[in-house]
Amino acid sequence: MCGIVGFTGNRNAMTAVIQGLSGLEYRGYDSAGIAWVADARLAVKKTAGRVDDLAKILPVAHPSLAIGHTRWATHGAPDETNAHPHLSPDGKIAIVHNGIVDNYLALKQTLGEAFLSDTDSEVVAHLIAREYRGDLLAAVEKVLPLLDGTYALAVIAADQPDLLIAARKGSPLVVGIADDATLVASDVVPILPYTKEVVYLDDGQVVVCRGKSARFRAAGREIEVATTTIDWSVEAAQKGGYPHFMLKEIFEQPAALRNLVHHRVKIENNAPAFNLEGIELPTDYFRGVGRIVLIAQGTAYHAAMIGRNLIERTALIPSYAEYAADFHYRDPLLDPSVLVIALTQSGETMDTLQGVRKARDAGCKVVAVVNTVGSTIAREADGVFYMHCGPEIGVASTKAFTAMVASLYILSLRMAQMRRTLDPAEIMRRTLDLAQVGPRLEAVLSTANYIRQIAGRYAEAKNFLFLGRGTGWPLAMEGALKLKEVSYIHAEGYDAAEMKHGPIALIDENMPCLFIALLGRRYGKVRSNIQEVRARRGRVIAIASHNDDQIHEVVDDVIYVRAESGVMNSLVCAVPLQLLAYYIAAAKNCDVDKPRGLAKSVTVE
Numbered sequence: 001m002c003g004i005v006g007f008t009g010n011r012n013a014m015t016a017v018i019q020g021l022s023g024l025e026y027r028g029y030d031s032a033g034i035a036w037v038a039d040a041r042l043a044v045k046k047t048a049g050r051v052d053d054l055a056k057i058l059p060v061a062h063p064s065l066a067i068g069h070t071r072w073a074t075h076g077a078p079d080e081t082n083a084h085p086h087l088s089p090d091g092k093i094a095i096v097h098n099g100i101v102d103n104y105l106a107l108k109q110t111l112g113e114a115f116l117s118d119t120d121s122e123v124v125a126h127l128i129a130r131e132y133r134g135d136l137l138a139a140v141e142k143v144l145p146l147l148d149g150t151y152a153l154a155v156i157a158a159d160q161p162d163l164l165i166a167a168r169k170g171s172p173l174v175v176g177i178a179d180d181a182t183l184v185a186s187d188v189v190p191i192l193p194y195t196k197e198v199v200y201l202d203d204g205q206v207v208v209c210r211g212k213s214a215r216f217r218a219a220g221r222e223i224e225v226a227t228t229t230i231d232w233s234v235e236a237a238q239k240g241g242y243p244h245f246m247l248k249e250i251f252e253q254p255a256a257l258r259n260l261v262h263h264r265v266k267i268e269n270n271a272p273a274f275n276l277e278g279i280e281l282p283t284d285y286f287r288g289v290g291r292i293v294l295i296a297q298g299t300a301y302h303a304a305m306i307g308r309n310l311i312e313r314t315a316l317i318p319s320y321a322e323y324a325a326d327f328h329y330r331d332p333l334l335d336p337s338v339l340v341i342a343l344t345q346s347g348e349t350m351d352t353l354q355g356v357r358k359a360r361d362a363g364c365k366v367v368a369v370v371n372t373v374g375s376t377i378a379r380e381a382d383g384v385f386y387m388h389c390g391p392e393i394g395v396a397s398t399k400a401f402t403a404m405v406a407s408l409y410i411l412s413l414r415m416a417q418m419r420r421t422l423d424p425a426e427i428m429r430r431t432l433d434l435a436q437v438g439p440r441l442e443a444v445l446s447t448a449n450y451i452r453q454i455a456g457r458y459a460e461a462k463n464f465l466f467l468g469r470g471t472g473w474p475l476a477m478e479g480a481l482k483l484k485e486v487s488y489i490h491a492e493g494y495d496a497a498e499m500k501h502g503p504i505a506l507i508d509e510n511m512p513c514l515f516i517a518l519l520g521r522r523y524g525k526v527r528s529n530i531q532e533v534r535a536r537r538g539r540v541i542a543i544a545s546h547n548d549d550q551i552h553e554v555v556d557d558v559i560y561v562r563a564e565s566g567v568m569n570s571l572v573c574a575v576p577l578q579l580l581a582y583y584i585a586a587a588k589n590c591d592v593d594k595p596r597g598l599a600k601s602v603t604v605e
């Protein structure tokens with residue numbers, strides 16, 4: 001959580017940092033600040049508001065060196081004093097920090113100085129100042145080993161007008177090397193307007209940036225690093241005419257999933273050829289897998305629950321979905337025959353990262369399904385399956401969810417091929433069905449206005465239940481999560497079978513219930529559950545199959561979707577759930593892209 005940016009070079013560093021921070025607000029947005037060097041002094045501006053508020057209070061200035069921060073509060077209230085950058089007592093060193101210094105209280109005690117803020121971060125500026133004798137790199141390298149916990153740090157000094165030092169341990173940090181400048185940032189978005197050539201810092205690495213030159217170091221020595229070229233465009237990280245990133249990203253799903261399928265599957269000699277680039281595990285390995293554990297948090301966990309069903313049914317491997325945090329702390333029984341699949345959009349979620357480390361320590365292979373190229377989990381896993389669905393900036397995850405489900409389907413079909421658990425003709429049939437994902441999702445999106453009207457009728461609700469069976473259950477959980485996080489309406493998602501074991505007591509005329517009620521093996525049971533809700537005067541919205549000509553008789557509102565197969569059902573049902581949450585939140589004037597108290601990348605436990 002928190003976003004940091006630093007810039008040194010031949011352009012206006014203030015503009016670069018402010019624009020960069022705007023692109024990082026998904027990481028936290030309860031306060032923001034910037035420091036720059038002017039006339040051998042550090043100038044600092046901070047606000048308890050957002051980056052836009054910060055931009056309004058800045059003087060006109062053209063510094064060539066600046067650092068900035070957008071905060072998600074952990075230690076200390078989200079006010080101006082606790083906002084970064086933090087300064088040393090003499091005002092000559094400024095730092096911005098993403099992460100948590102676990103031993104900050106002990107460090108503060110050893111210094112015995114007064115501190116202005118309640119943060120864990122301020123101590124870093126004090127420590128560097130204590131060591132600083134004109135060589136900023138030496139001072140930083142002396143302090144880093146003292147810090148327990150995690151950090152992405154950027155440091156500047158009043159008497160070094162073009163020097164920026166940054167370091168990483170446990171929090172992401174990317175370095176962009178342009179023709180006339182160097183940038184450091186928590187992700188690539190602030191860097192894209194300047195260059196597509198980046199270096200993902202590893203834990204323990206330090207970068208020394210001076211204008212356009214960047215030197216990399218580890219363990220006190222210079223090192224060579226690999227550069228990566230980013231294929232995201234600047235436009236991909238902008239709203240492109242949509243009022244919110246969330247809506248834009250919902251509408252990007254047909255293209256994102258089309259690209260994913262196109263990249264990962266080709267039809268050759270009348271059979272599908274799957275491209276698992278990034279996962280260099282031999283066929284024999286997949287034949288020997290005894291158990292699969294899918295680990296993730298939040299929305300990604302709901303995708304994991306769907307993936308569990310897909311893999312079991314397709315590749316016939318016992319599979320389980322687990323919250324990564326619980327997996328990490330529960331001490332699950334693991335051995336090398338267990339394949340762990342970690343799902344994460346950001347690739348930085350701390351709970352998931354801990355789960356990955358636990359699995360690797362136990363000798364399991366770990367495959368990560370990730371969106372953000374070069375992220376920590378992508379680099380620590382044994383294999384990575386990139387979804388390449390473009391930057392997801394809206395805090396509520398949408399396109400990454402459907403891309404994860406499609407990715408797991410592709411993986412499961414390939415495993416089925418290798419393990420010969422499905423007839424080749426059936427694999428072909430399912431692949432061709434998946435290739436229809438673009439038009440199928442477009443068809444649902446074409447009903448967006450209709451879904452907006454339905455949303456208008458439920459915007460005043462105080463509570464909501466989402467219910468479904470089979471894969472309808474994780475979808476129900478996802479629908480509830482989307483609604484609560486963007487509209488602040490209390491919502492729960494249940495397996496519809498579970499309703500009679502307790503939640504049914506909640507139902508009265510004020511309780512809207514959304515059912516995933518597609519035709520199929522569980523349809524009759526779901527219809528009965530709908531009747532039970534109606535008998536208690538609950539209001540019912542159903543997501544139903546396009547050819548269900550009876551459901552409208554027993555529900556208040558119905559959203560029809562078209563799909564013929566299991567996985568497509570999940571994909572086409574996800575979209576109305578996302579749209580419903582979005583339009584209800586928009587009707588309530590909620591800050592859809594930046595819901596209160598949240599941050600997109602959850603890098604704390």
Ligand code: F6R
Binds near residue numbers: 349396397482485601
């Ligand atoms: C909900 C949401 C979160 C994330 C979760 C995991 O809309 O975005 O629940 O899904 O924090 O994030 P990643 O996928 O980055 O690991």
